[in-house]
Amino acid sequence: MLQKREVKARREGLPDLVDAEDRPVVLRFAPNPNGPLSFGHARGLVINSTYRERYNGTFILRFDDTDTKVKPPMLEAYKSIEEETEWLTGRKPDRVVIASDRIEEYYVHANQMLEGGFGYVCRCSAEDFKVHRVGKTACPCRDQSKEDNIVLWKSMLKGVFQPGDAVVRVKTDMTLKNPALRDWPALRLQDTKAHPHPRPTIGSNYVVWPLLDFQSAVEDHLQGVTHIIRGKDLMDSTRKQKLLYEHFGWTYPETTYWGRVKVHEWGGFSTSQMRKDVEAELYEGWSDPRLPTLQALKMRGIDSKALRSFWLELGITQKDISVPLATLYSHNTKVVDSTAPRLTFVRNPISFSLEGDTPSEVSLPVHPNDASMGMRTWSLRSKKILLEGADIELMDLRLKEFADVALNDTVASMGSTERKDKRPIVHWLSSDQSRESKLCYTKDNEIHHVNGHVETHAYTAGTIVQLERIGYARVMEDDTLLLCHEELGEENV
RNA sequence: GCUCGUAUAGUGUAGUGGCCCAUCAUGAAGGACUCUCAUUCCUUCGACCCGGGUUCAAAUCCCGGUACGAGCACCA
Numbered sequence: 125m126l127q128k129r130e131v132k133a134r135r136e137g138l139p140d141l142v143d144a145e146d147r148p149v150v151l152r153f154a155p156n157p158n159g160p161l162s163f164g165h166a167r168g169l170v171i172n173s174t175y176r177e178r179y180n181g182t183f184i185l186r187f188d189d190t191d192t193k194v195k196p197p198m199l200e201a202y203k204s205i206e207e208e209t210e211w212l213t214g215r216k217p218d219r220v221v222i223a224s225d226r227i228e229e230y231y232v233h234a235n236q237m238l239e240g241g242f243g244y245v246c247r248c249s250a251e252d253f254k255v256h257r258v259g260k261t262a263c264p265c266r267d268q269s270k271e272d273n274i275v276l277w278k279s280m281l282k283g284v285f286q287p288g289d290a291v292v293r294v295k296t297d298m299t300l301k302n303p304a305l306r307d308w309p310a311l312r313l314q315d316t317k318a319h320p321h322p323r324p325t326i327g328s329n330y331v332v333w334p335l336l337d338f339q340s341a342v343e344d345h346l347q348g349v350t351h352i353i354r355g356k357d358l359m360d361s362t363r364k365q366k367l368l369y370e371h372f373g374w375t376y377p378e379t380t381y382w383g384r385v386k387v388h389e390w391g392g393f394s395t396s397q398m399r400k401d402v403e404a405e406l407y408e409g410w411s412d413p414r415l416p417t418l419q420a421l422k423m424r425g426i427d428s429k430a431l432r433s434f435w436l437e438l439g440i441t442q443k444d445i446s447v448p449l450a451t452l453y454s455h456n457t458k459v460v461d462s463t464a465p466r467l468t469f470v471r472n473p474i475s476f477s478l479e480g481d482t483p484s485e486v487s488l489p490v491h492p493n494d495a496s497m498g499m500r501t502w503s504l505r506s507k508k509i510l511l512e513g514a515d516i517e518l519m520d521l522r523l524k525e526f527a528d529v530a531l532n533d534t535v536a537s538m539g540s541t542e543r544k545d546k547r548p549i550v551h552w553l554s555s556d557q558s559r560e561s562k563l564c565y566t567k568d569n570e571i572h573h574v575n576g577h578v579e580t581h582a583y584t585a586g587t588i589v590q591l592e593r594i595g596y597a598r599v600m601e602d603d604t605l606l607l608c609h610e611e612l613g614e615e616n617v
Numbered sequence: 618g619c620u621c622g623u624a625u626a627g628u629g630u631a632g633u634g635g636c637c638c639a640u641c642a643u644g645a646a647g648g649a650c651u652c653u654c655a656u657u658c659c660u661u662c663g664a665c666c667c668g669g670g671u672u673c674a675a676a677u678c679c680c681g682g683u684a685c686g687a688g689c690a691c692c693a
Contacts, residue, residue, distance in 0.1 A: 133632095133640085134630095134631050134632080134640045134641060135631060135632080136631095155693085156692085156693045188693060189693095190693085191693065193692085195693060246691095249691090250691060253691095254689090257689075258618090258689090289691095290691090291691050301621095302620045302621070302688085302689075303619055303620065303688090303689045304619090304620065304621085305620085305689085309691060311691090312691035313691070314691085333691095336692075340693090355687090356686085356688095357687050357688070358687095358688090359621060359622070359688070360620080360621070360687085360689075363621085381622085383622090383623070383686075384686065384687080396692090396693095437629070437641095437643090438630075439629090439630065439631090441629095441630080442623055442686095443623055444624095444687090445628085445629065445630095446628080447628065447629060448627095448628060448643085448644085450628085450643070450644070451628075451629070451642085451643055454642085454643060454644090457655085457656080458656095462656080464655090466653080468653095491656095492651075492652090492653080492655085492656080493656065522652065524653065525653095526652085549652050550653090551653065590653085591653095591655095592653045592654095593653045593654055593655080594653090594655095595654090596655085
C-alpha cells in the first residue's frame with residue numbers, strides 16, 4: 125500500500141529507459157552540420173546526454189553529412205557544433221563520428237545487401253517508381269539477378285550513371301500497408317563535381333552516397349547504439365530501418381520519440397532558412413540575438429543550465445507543443461539571479477546638481493542577498509547625478525541606497541539619508557562613476573536600443589548582470605549591454 | 618489519397634484501473650519581505666477533446682468520432 129503510493133508520486137525528471145539496466149547504454153545525437161545548432165537541437169542534446177549521465181553510458185555526436193546538394197554541410201559548423209555540444213552538456217561527447225568519413229563502410233554494407241539479395245539497383249526514375257509504390261507493384265529492376273545488381277552497383281561506383289539514373293533500394297514488400305516502407309531507397313548518386321562536399325578530404329571523391337535511413341541504420345549498428353531518442357517525424361524511419369535490420373539479422377535499438385515543439389515568439393524555424401538569411405546578411409551572423417540558435421541564446425545571456433532544465437521539464441512526450449519564451453526565461457532567472465552582480469543603467473539620463481550636505485562617496489551592495497560579493501563605491505565629488513527621464517516627473521524621490529531628494533529644475537536638494545516615508549525609490553548614477561552606453565534588446569524581430577549611462581564597471585564580455593529596475597543583461601564585447609529577457613515595456617523606451 | 622502518431626488548467630507537465638472532486642512548474646491576480654519594477658515567501662484562479670463500451674471501479678483499457686501533427690524525397 126505504502127509502496128504503491130510512492131510509485132504514483134510525481135515523477136521527477138525523465139522516465140527510465142527501457143531495458144537499460146543490464147547493459148552499457150549507448151546514445152547518439154546526429155545533426156546535419158548544415159549550420160550551427162538551434163534551439164530545437166538542444167532537446168536532442170539535453171535528453172540524450174542526460175541519459176548518458178544517468179546510466180553512465182556513452183554519448184556519440186554524429187555528423188550526418190551525406191547530402192551535398194539539398195542541405196549541404198557547412199564546414200564551420202562541425203567545429204561550432206562540437207563547441208555548442210560541450211557548452212550545453214557540460215562535457216565533450218564520448219565519441220565523434222562523421223558520416224562522410226565512413227562512406228566505404230556503407231559501401232561494404234550496400235554490397236552485402238546486394239549479395240544477400242535483399243537489395244537491388246533500381247534504374248527507374250523517381251516518378252516511375254512512385255507509380256509502383258502507390259500501385260503496390262514490383263518495378264522491373266526488382267527481379268534482377270544478384271550478378272546483374274553487382275554489375276550495376278560497380279557501374280554506379282565508377283560514375284557511369286548520372287544522378288537520378290540509378291539508386292540502390294532495400295527490398296521490403298511492395299504490398300506493405302504503409303507506402304513509406306515499400307522498397308525504400310538506400311543509396312543514390314550525387315553530382316559531387318558540381319556540388320562537392322565542403323570537407324576538403326572528401327570533396328568530389330564519391331558519387332554514390334547513402335541516404336539517411338541507410339546510413340543512420342548501419343552506423344547505429346556499427347557504433348553499438350542501444351537507445352535512440354528522436355523526433356516522431358522519424359517514426360517511419362524507424363520502421364524502414366527495422367526492416368533493414370531484419371535483413372541483416374541485427375537487433376534494432378530501443379526507440380523513443382518526442383513531438384514537435386514551437387516557440388510562441390518564433391514559430392517554426394529551419395536551419396536551411398536561417399542559413400539563407402544569414403548569408404543574405406539579413407542577420408548579423410549566426411549569433412544575432414534575434415535568431416533561435418544556441419550561439420544567439422548564449423549571446424542573449426541564456427545559461428546552459430537554464431536550457432537544460434527547460435528541456436528536461438518538457439520531457440519526451442509525443443505531443444506537439446508550443447511554449448512561450450517566458451518559460452525559458454523563468455528557468456534562466458533561477459540560474460542567473462544569485463550570481464548576477466547588480467549594476468545601474470540610467471536610460472535617457474537627465475543631469476541634476478546635488479545640493480545640500482553631500483558625502484564625498486556612497487557605497488552600495490553588489491548583490492542585495494549576498495554580502496560576500498562586496499560593495500561598489502561611487503564618488504560624489506562632482507555633485508552631478510543622473511536620473512532616468514521617466515522618473516523625474518516625480519518630484520520627491522529616494523535615490524536608492526543613498527538619500528531622499530527634492531527635484532527642482534536642474535537641482536536635486538538633499539534630504540534625509542534615512543528612509544522616512546514611502547516615496548518612490550529610483551536608481552541613479554553619479555556622473556563621476558558612469559559612462560555613456562547603450563542597452564540593446566530585441567523586439568518583433570528587430571534590434572532596438574536605448575541610450576543611457578552605465579555605472580563604470582570592469583566586468584568582462586559575457587558577464588550577466590542585473591540592471592536594477594530594468595532586468596538581466598549581458599555585457600557585450602563592444603561594452604554595450606544586451607537585455608537577456610527582451611521585455612522592455614513601451615513606457616520604458 | 619494511403620500510412621502512422623498524439624489529445625490533462627492560458628502554457629507545459631505528472632499520472633499505465635481504486636490512493637485523483639487529479640501533480641508540479643509556468644502564467645495571471647492579490648499579499649508578505651525588500652532602500653530594484655529583481656530575488657524569496659504566502660494565497661487565489663484554472664484541466665482529464667466528444668460519444669459509446671468493458672469493469673464493482675476509467676484521466677488510465679477497448680471501439681467510434683473530432684481536432685491537431687508527421688511520413689509516403691534520388692533531404693536530414
